Every structure is written in structure tokens, then in C-alpha cells.
Amino acid sequence: MAKYEQEVREILEAIGGEENVDKATHCVTRLRFALKDESIVDTDKLEAISLVKGSFSTNGQFQVIIGQGTVDQVYRDIVELTDIGESSKSDVKDASAKKMNPFQKAVKTLADIFIPILPAIVTAGLLLGLNNLLTGPDIFFDGASIVDVYPQWAGIAEMIFIIANAAFAFLPALIGWSAVRRFGGSDLLGIVLGLILVHPDLLSAWSYADAQQSGDVPTWNLFGLSVEAIGYQGQVLPVLFASLLLAKLELWLRSKTPDSIQLLVVAPVALLVTGFVTFIVIGPITFALGNGITSLFTWLFDVxxxxxxxxxxxxxxxxxxxxxxxxxxxxxxxxxxxxxxxxxxxxxxxxxxxxxxxxxxxxxxxxxxxxxxxxxxxxxxxxxxxxxxxxxxxxxxxxxxxxxxxxxxxxxxxxxxxxxxxxxxxxxxxxxxxxxxxxxxxxxxxxxxxxxxxxxxxxxxxxxxxxxxxxxx
Known part of the structure; x- marks a missing residue:
């Protein structure tokens, strides 16, 4: 028997009835609806319901805040009492995306790419904060850090830094995994693509400015075309655009290649073509664009x-x-x-x-x-x-x-x-x-x-x- 039958019926009535719901799912605290027409939602009536703690619309989804734990049961009651049926978060996102304009879709795509890697980034940030406590001067001692005063802590601080910094050193691999998966390709190839862009044999992006100034930037000669052999450590745009190319190329190759030889053809060709295009075209252009955006923000906050x-x-x-x-x-x-x-x-x-x-x-x-x-x-x-x-x-x-x-x-x-x-x-x-x-x-x-x-x-x-x-x- 439904535990919140009365409240469920009141919620559905306030959002325009069962017939106004295209898809429905829930997260930790909220019901998430892809509605056919949000203009008919009676917000005042909805938020007067005892279970409802608020509501809002974002990215094409109408979300009703219920609260942790309770929302699970409310959603089960909705499924039991109606013909709406269960949907995954991706189902609701896909249904909501149909009502978005191109700009909203682009922002949603960025969110879909970056949100899955946030736990790794936030964890790295917290650990770097711990490293700051150990190595930062003037925190506990005038003009010195804990490591300066107690050198026996130096090894621990170094190890913490390596663990914390890994997510940033290999950031393109994290973005490649998430982006290629979002664009429909194999996430494993996305990881490989990201690692290619930070390969240790390439000139590090952090050393590029000095090498350029001294004229020591390594290059490849590709049939007379000079291509800079640089990595993209800490860069976001190169791996984003490269991931899009890789995913689309992989999907196209899968559709054209017989199943019996896909293992021999799809991944090698997709990675090889994407790698060449990235180092020759995508990388240099997006590297300059990314640095330009960074310089613009830096200039504003400096000046x-x-x-x-x-x-x-x-x-x-x-x-x-x-x-x-x-x-x-x-x-x-x-x-x-x-x-x-x-x-x-x-x-x-x-x-x-x-x-x-x-x-x-x-x-x-x-x-x-x-x-x-x-x-x-x-x-x-x-x-x-x-x-x-x-x-x-x-x-x-x-x-x-x-x-x-x-x-x-x-x-x-x-x-x-x-x-x-x-x-x-x-x-x-x-x-x-x-x-x-x-x-x-x-x-x-x-x-x-x-x-x-x-x-x-x-x-x-x-x-x-x-x-x-x-x-x-």
C-alpha cells in the first residue's frame, strides 16, 4: 500500500496531472520531472503540501524538493499509483534536453562532462590543502613551515602532494574519460587519448613558455610540415574537442566495419587519426584559445x-x-x-x-x-x-x-x-x-x-x- 498516496496525488495535481509528466526520476533529495508544459504548474499549491520543501525549474527539468530518505518512498508511490513508470536520470535528462535551446544544450553538455570528475578534483583539492598545512610558511611558525621546522615530515608532505596532484597532472585523462563517454564513444579510449596528450616524451605545457622564449620547442617534421611536440597538461579545451572527434569517429567506424575485424580497425584507426588531427590542428588552436581565455580573466582580476x-x-x-x-x-x-x-x-x-x-x-x-x-x-x-x-x-x-x-x-x-x-x-x-x-x-x-x-x-x-x-x- 502506498505510504504517501494523498501527498502524491496532491503533487501530481499541482504539476498539471499525470498526463503532464513525460518522464520522472529522483535524486538524493528531489523528484525530477520532465514536464510537457511547465506553465500550468501551480507552484503555490505545490509548496503548500506538507511533504514539499520547495520547487524549481532548471535545465528543462522541474524539480520538487522532498528530503533525503522520504523522496525514495514518494517516488516508489508515484510509480505504484500511476502509469508514469520508472525512468533513469539520463532518461529524464534526454527528455528535458528536447526543450532546450542550443546554448542551454552546450552548458548541459559541459555539466555532464565535468560533474562526474568533480569527486576526484575536490578530493585532490582537500589533500592539497593538507599539503599546504605542512609546507606553507608563516602558518604555525614565523617565516617557516612545519616541514622546515620538522624535516622528518618532508617525506609525508611529498607523498601527500603526489597523491593530491595526480588528478591535476593527468586532468586530460579524466576529462577524456568523461567527455568521450558523454559523446557516445568508449570511455577507455577517452582515457588513452588523455594520457597521449600528457605523454612524458612531449614537452610539458608548463615548460612551453620558457622553451618558446629560448627557441627550444621540439618539433616533428611531417612531410615538410613542422608540428610542435608539446603536451597539454592542465589544459581543458584540447581534450574536449579531441574527445568529440574521437567519439564521432569511433561511432562512424563501428557502423562501417564488419564485427569480425572491429577490434583490429576501430580503436587503432580512431586513435591514430584523432591523435594526428589533435597535434596538428585541434591542439595548437585550442591551446591558444584556452590561454587567451585564461589571460582575459587574469587581466581583469589583475587590472x-x-x-x-x-x-x-x-x-x-x-x-x-x-x-x-x-x-x-x-x-x-x-x-x-x-x-x-x-x-x-x-x-x-x-x-x-x-x-x-x-x-x-x-x-x-x-x-x-x-x-x-x-x-x-x-x-x-x-x-x-x-x-x-x-x-x-x-x-x-x-x-x-x-x-x-x-x-x-x-x-x-x-x-x-x-x-x-x-x-x-x-x-x-x-x-x-x-x-x-x-x-x-x-x-x-x-x-x-x-x-x-x-x-x-x-x-x-x-x-x-x-x-x-x-x-x-
Whole structure:
């Protein structure tokens, strides 16, 4: 017997009925619907249901926040009580993608590629933070690090660095695996492609500028054509475009090659052709393009750090709403791959904390027990780097907390950008993110955290108890 039969029927009625649902699935906390017509959804009626903690639409999906654990049973009840049937996340994504414009599809593609490799990148960021504690000067001792004072820790620090840095040293292999799989090819070939681009016999991308200046860049002579024999360590664009070519070429070869000789033909030909095209055409063009994008952002934050920080601090949370924030992950990885650190990711971390602080204030503003429960739990989640429950379940729902969070984020972003706060890597996008910040900027980042904890909380509390108090009677 369905445990939440009444609530399920109310949810379906609010979203336009069973006939308005194309596909349905769920994640850890949310029901995910690909709806035929989102305009007929009655959001107020939906969010008045006791089980529902919020709703939002993104990337062509309408998502209803239920909560961890409960959402599993609610989804099972939907399947049992209706003819909607079970669907996987990819089924819902495919159904939702049909309603996207080309730009939205491109952003979604980037998200599909980068999200699967995030655990490896975030883990590497946390471990690099641990390495920072051991090797960073002026953290525990004036002018010296733990390793300087206690040399017996040097071997441990070195080993931690190697373990942490592997994800960045072989970043093209991670991207190649995820990208080729996303484009429909064999993910194993994607890994091989990525490893080809960082082969130790190639000139490292990190040494390219010096070699170019001294005129020592190695080259291949291909029938009179001079091709630079350089690797693409820390680069994002070369492996992305090469992966697209590899996947499409592999699929085409599979369709034209008899099954009996596919093993001898498909992978060797696909890799060989892709390798040649990448080193001759794709690599040089995208290498220059990637460095150009990096230089543009670096120039902005060097010349006008306050403007750059303010703009990104203002825009990051709205970008999350549209899903476009995933596009900037590629820029973050490009910046960290260059070896100097990223100035964008610290702003992301502070924006997440700001959303949590605004949601926490709603715990004291609202008189609705359901809202209080969501505000309390979602604020903790945001402080630890997961903002969707706070943003969509509370802040955007009441609008003014979202705006207050953006104000706090913009002020803090301006401050840390002016003080050249950099992260060595992408890490946990919340309070624990301080461990990914370069040690010399911990104080400034900590001040930024205080700003995004205090300003959004105070503004939300003050506005909610004065101007918006009528909403909570």
C-alpha cells in the first residue's frame, strides 16, 4: 500500500496531472520531472503540501524538493499509483534536453562532462590543502613551515602532494574519460587519448613558455610540415574537442566495419587519426584559445580586481539558477592547471556560504514549521558546499533572502579579489573550502567568510522582520 498516496496525488495535481509528466526520476533529495508544459504548474499549491520543501525549474527539468530518505518512498508511490513508470536520470535528462535551446544544450553538455570528475578534483583539492598545512610558511611558525621546522615530515608532505596532484597532472585523462563517454564513444579510449596528450616524451605545457622564449620547442617534421611536440597538461579545451572527434569517429567506424575485424580497425584507426588531427590542428588552436581565455580573466582580476570580484560575486548565484555556472568550472580547471591558482573558485565558496547564512536567518523569520525545518537543514548543507536546498527550497522561494545573499557575496568577493585571494585547486565549496586557499591568503578569506556569514544573515533577518513581516503571519 502506498505510504504517501494523498501527498502524491496532491503533487501530481499541482504539476498539471499525470498526463503532464513525460518522464520522472529522483535524486538524493528531489523528484525530477520532465514536464510537457511547465506553465500550468501551480507552484503555490505545490509548496503548500506538507511533504514539499520547495520547487524549481532548471535545465528543462522541474524539480520538487522532498528530503533525503522520504523522496525514495514518494517516488516508489508515484510509480505504484500511476502509469508514469520508472525512468533513469539520463532518461529524464534526454527528455528535458528536447526543450532546450542550443546554448542551454552546450552548458548541459559541459555539466555532464565535468560533474562526474568533480569527486576526484575536490578530493585532490582537500589533500592539497593538507599539503599546504605542512609546507606553507608563516602558518604555525614565523617565516617557516612545519616541514622546515620538522624535516622528518618532508617525506609525508611529498607523498601527500603526489597523491593530491595526480588528478591535476593527468586532468586530460579524466576529462577524456568523461567527455568521450558523454559523446557516445568508449570511455577507455577517452582515457588513452588523455594520457597521449600528457605523454612524458612531449614537452610539458608548463615548460612551453620558457622553451618558446629560448627557441627550444621540439618539433616533428611531417612531410615538410613542422608540428610542435608539446603536451597539454592542465589544459581543458584540447581534450574536449579531441574527445568529440574521437567519439564521432569511433561511432562512424563501428557502423562501417564488419564485427569480425572491429577490434583490429576501430580503436587503432580512431586513435591514430584523432591523435594526428589533435597535434596538428585541434591542439595548437585550442591551446591558444584556452590561454587567451585564461589571460582575459587574469587581466581583469589583475587590472580591476574589485570590478571582477564584484561582477562574479553578483552573478554567481543567478548563474547557478540557470545552470550556466558549470561553464566556469572549465575556466577554474584551466586556471589551476596553469599552476598559479584560481581567483574564481574562492568567490564560489563564499557565495555558497552566503546562501546558507540567508537560509539560516529564515529559521528565525518564518513562523511556518515546515519552512523552519527546511531553512535549518539546508543552511548546514550550504555551509558544507551544497546550496540547492537552501537556494531553491528557501531563498528563491521568498526572493529577499536570495537578494540579501547576493549582496553579501558581492561585498565579500570584492574584498577577497582586492586582496588577491587564490585557491590552489577546486575544493569543497563552503566553509571547509579554506583548506584549498593558498596559505598566505587564509586571513583575508576568513574575513570574507565573516562577511558572507554576517551580512546576508543580518539583512535577511532585518528585512524579514520589518518590510516582509506580513508574509509570515
Amino acid at each position: 580591476m580586481p574589485a570590478v571582477g570580484g564584484l561582477a562574479y560575486g553578483l552573478l554567481y548565484a543567478p548563474l547557478v539558477v540557470t545552470g550556466m555556472h558549470h561553464a566556469f568550472l572549465a575556466v577554474d580547471l584551466q586556471l589551476t592547471g596553469a599552476g598559479d591558482g584560481t581567483f574564481l573558485w574562492p568567490i564560489l565558496a563564499l557565495s555558497n556560504i552566503a546562501q546558507g547564512a540567508a537560509a539560516l536567518a529564515m529559521l528565525f523569520v518564518s513562523r511556518n514549521e515546515n519552512v523552519k525545518g527546511v531553512a535549518g537543514t539546508s543552511s548546514v548543507s550550504a555551509f558544507l558546499g551544497v546550496t540547492e536546498p537552501a537556494m531553491f527550497g528557501v531563498n528563491i522561494r521568498f526572493k529577499f533572502p536570495f537578494i540579501c545573499a547576493i549582496i553579501g557575496s558581492a561585498i565579500a568577493a570584492t574584498f577577497i579579489s582586492n586582496n588577491n585571494v587564490l585557491a590552489n585547486s577546486v575544493g569543497v565549496g563552503g566553509i571547509p573550502g579554506i583548506f584549498s586557499i593558498q596559505p598566505g591568503a587564509w586571513l583575508e578569506f576568513a574575513i570574507g567568510m565573516v562577511i558572507v556569514l554576517v551580512i546576508p544573515f543580518v539583512l535577511t533577518l532585518a528585512y524579514g522582520r520589518t518590510v516582509a513581516r506580513g508574509q509570515f503571519k
